Amino acid sequence: MSVITAPSLDNHRIAGFSPLISPALLRYELPAGEDVAATVTRARTDVVDVLDGRDDRLLVVVGPCSIHDVDAGLEYARRLAAVARTLSDDLLVVMRTYFEKPRTTIGWKGLINDPHLDGTYDVNTGLRLARRLLLDVNGMGLPVGCEFLDPITPQYISDVVAWGSIGARTAASQTHRQLCSGLSMPIGIKNSTSGDTADAVDGIHAAAAGHAFMGINADGLAALVTTSGNPDCHLILRGGKSGPNYSATHVESTLDILGRAGLARRVIVDASHGNSGKDHVRQAAVVTELAERIARGERGVTGLMMESFLVAGRQEIGQDMVRGQSVTDACMAWDTTEALLTDLAGAVRARR
Ligand SMILES: O=C[C@H](O)[C@H](O)COP(=O)(O)O
Numbered sequence: 167m168s169v170i171t172a173p174s175l176d177n178h179r180i181a182g183f184s185p186l187i188s189p190a191l192l193r194y195e196l197p198a199g200e201d202v203a204a205t206v207t208r209a210r211t212d213v214v215d216v217l218d219g220r221d222d223r224l225l226v227v228v229g230p231c232s233i234h235d236v237d238a239g240l241e242y243a244r245r246l247a248a249v250a251r252t253l254s255d256d257l258l259v260v261m262r263t264y265f266e267k268p269r270t271t272i273g274w275k276g277l278i279n280d281p282h283l284d285g286t287y288d289v290n291t292g293l294r295l296a297r298r299l300l301l302d303v304n305g306m307g308l309p310v311g312c313e314f315l316d317p318i319t320p321q322y323i324s325d326v327v328a329w330g331s332i333g334a335r336t337a338a339s340q341t342h343r344q345l346c347s348g349l350s351m352p353i354g355i356k357n358s359t360s361g362d363t364a365d366a367v368d369g370i371h372a373a374a375a376g377h378a379f380m381g382i383n384a385d386g387l388a389a390l391v392t393t394s395g396n397p398d399c400h401l402i403l404r405g406g407k408s409g410p411n412y413s414a415t416h417v418e419s420t421l422d423i424l425g426r427a428g429l430a431r432r433v434i435v436d437a438s439h440g441n442s443g444k445d446h447v448r449q450a451a452v453v454t455e456l457a458e459r460i461a462r463g464e465r466g467v468t469g470l471m472m473e474s475f476l477v478a479g480r481q482e483i484g485q486d487m488v489r490g491q492s493v494t495d496a497c498m499a500w501d502t503t504e505a506l507l508t509d510l511a512g513a514v515r516a517r518r
C-alpha cells in the first residue's frame with residue numbers, strides 16, 4: 167500500500183535559508199563606548215535644533231553614495247572629521263555612511279547585503295563591517311547618517327546613527343513609515359522619484375504617530391513592535407522626473423504644504439539625484455547656487471545633502487577598481503567637497 171504524503175505548499179521559490187547573527191550578539195561583539203554614545207546623542211539633538219532654527223548652523227550630510235571599501239571610507243572620514251571640526255561654528259557635518267542601496271531594478275545592494283561585491287551575500291560579515299565602521303567614524307567625533315531600507319537592519323546599527331533617511335523609492339511604504347515611528351534619531355524622508363512631495367508629507371505625518379507592527383527584537387526573534395512616534399522627521403527635496411526642485415520657489419511652496427498639513431516647516435535639499443541628474447559636476451553647481459542663496463539670507467533650507475568620495479565620478483564593480491571612487495551614483499571628488507564646505511560655512515556667516 168502506498169502512503170500518500172501532502173505536497174509541500176510553500177518555499178517553492180526559496181533557494182536557501184542561512185543563519186544570521188542576532189542584533190544582541192553583534193552589539194555585544196562591537197559595543198558603543200561612551201565617546202561614541204556622546205557623539206551620537208549630541209548630534210541627534212543638534213540636528214533637530216538646526217532643523218527648527220534654534221541653532222543657526224547648516225546641516226550638511228555629506229559622503230559617498232555608498233560605502234563599498236571600508237578602508238577608503240575611513241580615509242574619507244578622517245579627512246571629513248578634520249574639516250568638520252574646523253567649520254563646526256557654521257556647519258553641522260554628518261557623514262553619509264550608506265550601507266543599503268535601493269535599486270531602480272537590480273544591482274549591488276550595498277555593503278551589508280554583499281560585502282565582497284561578488285554575489286556571495288555574506289551578510290554576517292556585512293553587518294560586522296558596517297557596525298565597526300560606524301563605531302570608528304563616531305570615534306573620530308564625526309556623527310553618521312544612514313538610509314534605512316531593510317526593516318531588520320536598524321536593530322543591528324541604529325544605536326550609533328545620528329541621522330537617518332528614507333529614500334525616494336520607499337517614502338510611500340507603510341513598512342518604512344512604521345519603522346521611522348520607532349527610530350531614535352531624526353529622519354529625512356525624500357520626495358518620490360516622480361518629484362512629487364505628497365508621499366513624503368504623508369510619510370512625515372504617519373511616522374509621527376505610534377504604530378504596532380511585526381518586527382524582530384534584539385535577540386532576532388519575531389516580535390510585535392509598538393512605537394510612540396517620531397516627531398523629528400523632515401522632508402528632503404531631491405528632485406525627480408519632473409526636474410530639479412531646489413529653487414527658492416520649490417522650497418517655499420514645500421514649507422507651505424508642510425505648514426498647511428500641520429507639520430513642522432523643515433526642509434533640506436539633496437544636491438544630487440534628481441537635482442543634479444546624477445551628474446557630479448552639476449551637483450557642485452547646485453551646491454554653489456544654494457550657498458549663494460544662503461549668503462543672501464535664505465533660511466528655508468536648513469540642510470544640504472551631497473554625494474562625495476575621494477575620487478570624482480563612478481565606476482562599475484569589477485577588476486582593477488579605482489580606490490575611493492563610487493560604485494553607485496557619481497560623487498564629487500574630495501578637493502571639490504572641501505572647497506564647497508568652506509563656501510557653505512562662509513555663506514552661513516554671511517547670513518548671520
Ligand atoms: O543613490 C543611489 C541610487 O540613485 C539609487 O540607489 C538608485 O540607483 P539605480 O537607479 O542605479 O538602481
Ligand SMILES: C=C(OP(=O)(O)O)C(=O)O
Nearest residue numbers: 268333334335356404439
Ligand atoms: C538612494 C538615494 O537617494 P534617492 O532615494 O533620493 O534616490 C540615496 O540618497 O542614496
